Amino acid sequence: MYPSQFEHVPVDSVDDAVAALQEYEDAELLAGGQSLVPLQKTRFASPDYLVDITGIEELQYVDDAGDAVEVGALASHTQIQRAQPVKDHVYLFSECIGQIADWPVRNQGTFGGTVAEADPSGDYLPVLQILDPEITLVGPDGERTVPFEEFYLGMFTVDMEEGELITRARLPKLTPSSDAAGIGSTYKKHAERSGDYALASVAAIVEVDDAGDVTDARLSVGGVGPLTRPEEAESLVEGTDLDDDVLAEAAAAVREAVLPDEEGPEGDYKEAMAGEFTERALETAYERATESI
Numbered sequence: 377m378y379p380s381q382f383e384h385v386p387v388d389s390v391d392d393a394v395a396a397l398q399e400y401e402d403a404e405l406l407a408g409g410q411s412l413v414p415l416q417k418t419r420f421a422s423p424d425y426l427v428d429i430t431g432i433e434e435l436q437y438v439d440d441a442g443d444a445v446e447v448g449a450l451a452s453h454t455q456i457q458r459a460q461p462v463k464d465h466v467y468l469f470s471e472c473i474g475q476i477a478d479w480p481v482r483n484q485g486t487f488g489g490t491v492a493e494a495d496p497s498g499d500y501l502p503v504l505q506i507l508d509p510e511i512t513l514v515g516p517d518g519e520r521t522v523p524f525e526e527f528y529l530g531m532f533t534v535d536m537e538e539g540e541l542i543t544r545a546r547l548p549k550l551t552p553s554s555d556a557a558g559i560g561s562t563y564k565k566h567a568e569r570s571g572d573y574a575l576a577s578v579a580a581i582v583e584v585d586d587a588g589d590v591t592d593a594r595l596s597v598g599g600v601g602p603l604t605r606p607e608e609a610e611s612l613v614e615g616t617d618l619d620d621d622v623l624a625e626a627a628a629a630v631r632e633a634v635l636p637d638e639e640g641p642e643g644d645y646k647e648a649m650a651g652e653f654t655e656r657a658l659e660t661a662y663e664r665a666t667e668s669i
């Protein structure tokens with residue numbers, strides 16, 4: 377099917393984008409188009425105006441910003457995945473992006489569009505939940521910055537006012553905190569075929585002391601009902617050296633915590649995969665954390 381008729385409104389600055397969103401009623405921003413265009417083709421979205429922000433060069437960057445890596449809203453998945461500051465300091469995010477769809481989607485899809493979309497099966501969400509970056513938005517009332525924890529409200533829902541656009545995020549660099557000797561992280565995704573949306577996914581960050589005991593663990597599970605932060609599992613692994621019994625207990629706690637949308641065998645399968653991928657993610661993050669001690 378073809379999209380319904382719309383007027384194309386190209387803009388080349390953030391100010392012009394905000395002005396266009398105020399001027400045109402029933403307008404949508406167009407970034408990579410990887411979610412919006414399929415929705416238009418199926419007529420689930422039929423905006424009268426498309427405010428095309430792809431030409432805003434000031435939003436197309438990934439920079440080292442001291443204790444954080446700053447990502448412009450129009451940085452593509454590929455640009456972020458390949459950016460040296462991301463590889464060096466937030467490798468977890470680079471690893472996650474490598475598992476999104478395929479090259480055409482990763483070359484077109486942008487950070488801002490993906491975060492605005494907040495698709496519960498998307499790969500960004502678990503990673504962003506445990507990194508908790510600051511998200512900056514600009515709208516008719518100026519600029520505001522909110523932690524991801526407050527920005528993300530639930531499935532397909534974020535704290536974005538009428539007329540606002542996301543401009544950037546600050547991803548905290550993963551460095552060991554003062555009481556830790558090492559830090560490791562990973563993103564593990566289970567999908568039916570390579571490039572599919574996740575059936576279950578787990579992001580993990582583990583910090584260890586110089587004896588190899590876990591001082592801090594952060595976990596997030598995506599794709600299995602609502603995005604889940606399994607705090608019980610995090611507490612279970614803290615203070616341990618993550619032996620097989622602890623891994624099994626953490627997996628059981630995750631299976632308890634997730635709430636799959638599906639009932640019956642499909643839900644049971646997703647629950648089981650959330651547990652299995654928690655074990656795999658914790659093992660890899662722990663190996664990476666203890667590499668240097």
Ligand SMILES: Cc1cc2nc3c(=O)[nH]c(=O)nc-3n(C[C@H](O)[C@H](O)[C@H](O)COP(=O)(O)OP(=O)(O)OC[C@H]3O[C@@H](n4cnc5c(N)ncnc54)[C@H](O)[C@@H]3O)c2cc1C
Nearest residue numbers: 405407408409410411412477485486488489492498499542
């Ligand atoms: C075939 C296919 C497979 C995919 N597989 C995966 C996958 O495996 N994992 C995964 O995580 N994702 C997957 N995706 C989704 C894709 O990564 C994201 O949908 C896409 O990147 C959204 O970003 P975009 O830049 O294309 O946004 P667009 O489609 O342009 O916009 C999406 C929405 O965000 C709004 N928006 C865009 N930019 C901004 C901004 N700066 N501020 C505020 N609102 C904004 C738009 O108005 C629109 O409502 C897949 C997509 C396709 C087409």
